[in-house]
Amino acid sequence: MKFGGTSVATLDRIRRAAKRVGVEVAKGYEVIVIVSAMSGKTNELVNWVGETSPLYDAREYDAVVSSGENVTAGLMALTLQEMDIPARSWQGWQVPLKTTSAHGAARIEEIPTDNLDAKFAEGMKVAVIAGFQGVSPEGRITTLGRGGSDTSAVAFAAAFKAERCDIYTDVDGVYTTDPRITSKARKLDKIAFEEMLELASLGAKVLQTRSVELAMRYKVKLRVLSSFEEPSDTAGTLVCDEEEIMEKNVVAGVAYSRDEAKMTLVSVADRPGIAAAIFGPLSEAGVNVDMIVQNISEEGRTDMTFSCPTDQVARAEKAIMEAKEQGGINFHDLVADTDVAKVSVVGIGMRSHAGVAAQMFQSLRDEGINIKVITTSEIKISVLIDRKYMELAVQALHDTFGLERSSS
Amino acid sequence: MKFGGTSVATLDRIRRAAKRVGVEVAKGYEVIVIVSAMSGKTNELVNWVGETSPLYDAREYDAVVSSGENVTAGLMALTLQEMDIPARSWQGWQVPLKTTSAHGAARIEEIPTDNLDAKFAEGMKVAVIAGFQGVSPEGRITTLGRGGSDTSAVAFAAAFKAERCDIYTDVDGVYTTDPRITSKARKLDKIAFEEMLELASLGAKVLQTRSVELAMRYKVKLRVLSSFEEPSDTAGTLVCDEEEIMEKNVVAGVAYSRDEAKMTLVSVADRPGIAAAIFGPLSEAGVNVDMIVQNISEEGRTDMTFSCPTDQVARAEKAIMEAKEQGGINFHDLVADTDVAKVSVVGIGMRSHAGVAAQMFQSLRDEGINIKVITTSEIKISVLIDRKYMELAVQALHDTFGLERSSS
Numbered sequence: 001m002k003f004g005g006t007s008v009a010t011l012d013r014i015r016r017a018a019k020r021v022g023v024e025v026a027k028g029y030e031v032i033v034i035v036s037a038m039s040g041k042t043n044e045l046v047n048w049v050g051e052t053s054p055l056y057d058a059r060e061y062d063a064v065v066s067s068g069e070n071v072t073a074g075l076m077a078l079t080l081q082e083m084d085i086p087a088r089s090w091q092g093w094q095v096p097l098k099t100t101s102a103h104g105a106a107r108i109e110e111i112p113t114d115n116l117d118a119k120f121a122e123g124m125k126v127a128v129i130a131g132f133q134g135v136s137p138e139g140r141i142t143t144l145g146r147g148g149s150d151t152s153a154v155a156f157a158a159a160f161k162a163e164r165c166d167i168y169t170d171v172d173g174v175y176t177t178d179p180r181i182t183s184k185a186r187k188l189d190k191i192a193f194e195e196m197l198e199l200a201s202l203g204a205k206v207l208q209t210r211s212v213e214l215a216m217r218y219k220v221k222l223r224v225l226s227s228f229e230e231p232s233d234t235a236g237t238l239v240c241d242e243e244e245i246m247e248k249n250v251v252a253g254v255a256y257s258r259d260e261a262k263m264t265l266v267s268v269a270d271r272p273g274i275a276a277a278i279f280g281p282l283s284e285a286g287v288n289v290d291m292i293v294q295n296i297s298e299e300g301r302t303d304m305t306f307s308c309p310t311d312q313v314a315r316a317e318k319a320i321m322e323a324k325e326q327g328g329i330n331f332h333d334l335v336a337d338t339d340v341a342k343v344s345v346v347g348i349g350m351r352s353h354a355g356v357a358a359q360m361f362q363s364l365r366d367e368g369i370n371i372k373v374i375t376t377s378e379i380k381i382s383v384l385i386d387r388k389y390m391e392l393a394v395q396a397l398h399d400t401f402g403l404e405r406s407s408s
Numbered sequence: 409m410k411f412g413g414t415s416v417a418t419l420d421r422i423r424r425a426a427k428r429v430g431v432e433v434a435k436g437y438e439v440i441v442i443v444s445a446m447s448g449k450t451n452e453l454v455n456w457v458g459e460t461s462p463l464y465d466a467r468e469y470d471a472v473v474s475s476g477e478n479v480t481a482g483l484m485a486l487t488l489q490e491m492d493i494p495a496r497s498w499q500g501w502q503v504p505l506k507t508t509s510a511h512g513a514a515r516i517e518e519i520p521t522d523n524l525d526a527k528f529a530e531g532m533k534v535a536v537i538a539g540f541q542g543v544s545p546e547g548r549i550t551t552l553g554r555g556g557s558d559t560s561a562v563a564f565a566a567a568f569k570a571e572r573c574d575i576y577t578d579v580d581g582v583y584t585t586d587p588r589i590t591s592k593a594r595k596l597d598k599i600a601f602e603e604m605l606e607l608a609s610l611g612a613k614v615l616q617t618r619s620v621e622l623a624m625r626y627k628v629k630l631r632v633l634s635s636f637e638e639p640s641d642t643a644g645t646l647v648c649d650e651e652e653i654m655e656k657n658v659v660a661g662v663a664y665s666r667d668e669a670k671m672t673l674v675s676v677a678d679r680p681g682i683a684a685a686i687f688g689p690l691s692e693a694g695v696n697v698d699m700i701v702q703n704i705s706e707e708g709r710t711d712m713t714f715s716c717p718t719d720q721v722a723r724a725e726k727a728i729m730e731a732k733e734q735g736g737i738n739f740h741d742l743v744a745d746t747d748v749a750k751v752s753v754v755g756i757g758m759r760s761h762a763g764v765a766a767q768m769f770q771s772l773r774d775e776g777i778n779i780k781v782i783t784t785s786e787i788k789i790s791v792l793i794d795r796k797y798m799e800l801a802v803q804a805l806h807d808t809f810g811l812e813r814s815s816s
Contacts, residue, residue: 011459045479051419053486060489063497064482067475071453074472078461081468089471093501094547139502 001031002131002153005039006170007227008072011079017168017227018079025085025125032116032160034131034153035076037068042132042146058103062133062143066092069130069149077128087126088119092133092141097152099134099142106134106142108151108214111159129156147208154211158218165215165222166236167207172226173237174199174206176403177254182395184404188252189234192242195252198346198380207239215239242348250349250356251401254394257342259310260290262372262384265320267332268304270297277328278304278320285319287312290342291375291382304331305373307384310338340372341390344382345397357381363400369393409439410539410561413447414578415635416480419487425576425635426487433493433533440524440568442539442561443484445476450540450554466511470541470551474500477538477557485536495534496527500541500549505560507542507550514542514550516559516622519567537564555616562619566626573623573630574644575615580634581645582607582614584811585662590803592812596660597642600650603660606754606788615647623647650756658757658764659809662802665750667718668698670780670792673728675740676712678705685736686712686728693727695720698750699783699790712739713781715792718746748780749798752790753805765789771808777801 001024003017024031036042045065049056073089080087095115099106116127131149134142144151150167157165172187174196179185191199193216200209206224215222225236242248268274275294282289287308295303308316313336323329350356360381364371369392373384385393398404409432411425432439444450453473457464481497488495503523507514524535539557542550552559558575565573580595582604587593599607601624608617614632623630633644646652676682683702690697699715716724721744731737758764768789772779777800781792793801806812 011456014460048419048479048483049486052422052483053490056486057489057496060482060486060497063499064479064486067478070475070478071456071472074468075456075460078457078464078468078472081465082461088465089468091471091549141499 002034002149002165002167003036003076003227004149004167004169005036005042007168008035008037008076009039011075013227014072014075014079018076018083018085020168020227020231021080021126022083022085023231029163030120030124031126032156032162033076033126033128034149034156035069035072035128036131036149038072041068041071059140062103062141066130066133066141066143069132073128073130077126080126080128085126086124087128088124089128089130090116091130093135093139095129097129097134097155099136099144101136101138101140101142103136103140103142105145106136108134108144108155111155113159116160145208145210147211150208150211151214154214154218154220154222157220157222158214162220165220167211167222167224168227169206169224170226170228171206171224172229172235173224174239174253176252177394177398178256181256181391182398184395184398186404186406188237189406190238190240190245191252192245192348193239194242194379195346195348196239198344198377199253199255212239248349249347249401249403250353251345251347251397251403252349253346254397254401254403255344255346256390256394258387258390260307260340260342260384261310261313262305262307262337262340263313263316264303264305264335264337265329265331265333266303266335267301269330270300270302274304274329277323279306281319281323281328282306282308282316285315287316287319291373291384293373293375307340307342307373313338337372339387340384341387342382342384343390343393343397344380345401346380347401348379350379350381359400360397363396364393367392367396369396410442410557410573410575411444411484411635412557412575412577413444413450415576416443416445416484417447419483421635422480422483422487426484426491426493428576428635428639429488429534430491430493431639437571438528438532439534440564440570441484441534441536442557442564443477443480443536444539444557445480449476449479467548470511470549474538474541474549474551477540481536481538485534488534488536493534494532495536496532497536497538498524499538501543501547503537505537505542505563507544507552509544509546509548509550511544511548511550513553514544516542516552516563519563521567524568553616553618555619558616558619559622562622562626562628562630565628565630566622570628573628575619575630575632576635577614577632578634578636579614579632580637580643581632582647582661584660585802585806586664589664589799590806592803592806594812594814596645597814598646598648598653599660600653600756601647602650602787603754603756604647606752606785607661607663620647656757657755657809657811658761659753659755659811660757661754662805662809662811663752663754664798664802666795666798668715668748668750668792669718669721670713670715670745670748671721671724672711672713672743672745673737673739673741674711674743675709677738678708678710682712682737685731687714689727689731689736690714690716690724693723695724695727699781699792701781701783715748715750715781721746745780747795748792749795750790750792751798751801751805752788753809754788756787758787758789767808768805771804772801775800775804777804
């Protein structure tokens, strides 16, 4: 059971979370509880580090920002003890949760189970773990990146072969789309790992992407649910293997991303290796290029379009102009359009259903929305459109694919 | 160099403290810096633990309340790095600072020097240590009791055979008495360990008592100074061996304690073992008995008077009445006087100077102050008086022993 920052924001909320743990203990389970820092605490620490040292030593960053989780882990253990549930806290180095030395974004290498198992054997019912943190081979504290407690939780579930991994957060599950955009958005009872990965990286920020990858690899039954709702067996959304989803809609959800920019190199001299000449410098400059489209070449020249986050446009322009000056690429004009948004439909059902793309384009045409760029993968179709049509597009696609109705 | 909570209360103050460290590094020193939590942080954590669990598990208490020091240690290391001083932070378990398992008030067992020495050999100039915390033989986090960072600092100074141990705080040294009581109070340049121990335990709360004991045992040159004053070689007060104090006043200082209560068992049946019969139950009840006076026995009965902190009077009365009911002691009446205060004169010079007690009593008599109880040790004389005369007594004794003048 993992409780996020809003679920442990006050002593009272910690008590409410502890009661949920108590329900599972009463059922006879041994429970590993992963806690985040009280909401706001980690941001405060991150800001202090940034103010102290703009180009900080990531090892010291980790030592500072990991401390919020230590507080909630101890308080949660005390709260459980007050309920007469044998519990104790563990910090990352005590487990130990062994990670790489990539401070600030370390990867989990191993979680030995003997320390916790020994305590469970002695009668402990709940192990409370400070999430987000681990220890490097050098014995220094590491952190797993923002949202890393989700990854801690899945890693513990995998290491201890847990029956379930329940992620308690401030939303009650994964929705077919953002309920703020259409009231027809529906909570999904189940979603496949692959779909969740596409939705998470597309902006449905419910779970850290790495935690979903890890759950997929180790077949961890992952459930996202709200700590502010009454517990029930159908609460939340189960993220699972697609085989476990009997009745599927072709499309599981509609995602969007507001902060996309479209950049076009007009009339590029087309020659073998031109893509590498453009995207090499962009990658070196740290620009996260997402979609790439190349028009058909005419008379040896072509248009090359790509998208990247809005706040990286200046960096992208600089990298491309430098490459031009150094003679690496030759083009007539560079046009940046920062008034675009990305809308995507995601669903493992696409694999077996033809015509999803056609249906999507038809729907957008019916609304008079012009498509600027298209990319597709096996289970996703994304389009760039004018930002002002974003909400309309999401609503139209949600209707087109009948997402307000459950297929079961 | 140890910086207390007020000296690291904000990022700006951490920078000021780091500058002082930089001055020592520029002189060619390698420095171990011990930091407390930002002022207020530890109290917040202590309150959270108390609210969560009134009879808390001390192991979880330690895990929670030690986290404030981790934050300041990391921030101090980052601040030093920004000044181009090679520095890193260590938490208690990383050093490791090994302690007993007496959570909440653990005693230091050992500080291995190899980890820090290896880093100093590699060119590190400053090791920043999270004060107040250590690790038990079971691998759990321990704390050294409130004010424990002073003890951390002295222990590190001893283990690393440091040239000095500078304790930066919000007062500029140790005074002959509380300057709020008399403006004639004078900062001492030097004070002997034994005197400091008597003054600290008597209420001059500058240093944790244990840190002074430790410094005395390991001959650590301990200096108390303000982090809010300009650095200088004569700043603060040096706490040292009495041999190092060439010119001494007979009396070093006048201490007081406001929250004392006097309790008298009137007409106790005097018999061998009566003291044990009274003070055994008091000790078991957790009453800190300070002064004890027994009158001369007449016709097999005597009066027995003792003092204890005001807030322990109810507990003391309960323990004594229970002992009476069980037949352990027999007396006519139990009288508690909570309107008293203790005033003490302290000085190693008393060992070689007779007449200090007489001078003290004369001075109090001249002011018309009645003495209720007297106790003496080799270097201290304490009296209980009516609380309303406390300030007057301190002022009179300060004058009598000429403390406004330095003897050198």
